[in-house]
Amino acid sequence: MNRKIVYTIIAAVGCGYWASAGFCYESNGKRDPFIPLIGQEKGNRPSSLEEITLIEDVLLEGIAIGPMGKNIAILNGQMVKEKDKFGVIQIKKISKNTVELSIDEKIHTLSLQEEKGIKVGE
Helix, strand or coil: CHHHHHHHHHHHHHHHHHHHCCCCCCCCCCCCCCCCCCCCCCCCCCCCHHHCCCHHHCCEEEEECCHHHCCEEEECCEEEECCCEECCEEEEEECCCEEEEEECCEEEEEECCEECCEECCC
């Protein structure tokens, strides 16, 4: 019983030490797992799809293929499905690697970005 108390005290003191020491993740050239993958490169993009008026402001971040053609895409951090409408944007079609949408009735096709020669999502 006394050992459990001693180990608990040691653990509590050790945790307090690491927290006060300001633990910092050393990436050594690898991606920091504590930073989210989605929504990193927004820059000056509008905060919601409703505010978008230019295709250059739309970022295709991912596509999920569902059963029976119920696919979804992530555009500027928002999940969208076919026939969704956001301001002047309407989602026309979501396929394995592309999203077709219209902005003010003009059709645009967005493709998943390539990373190191490999298409993301394949």
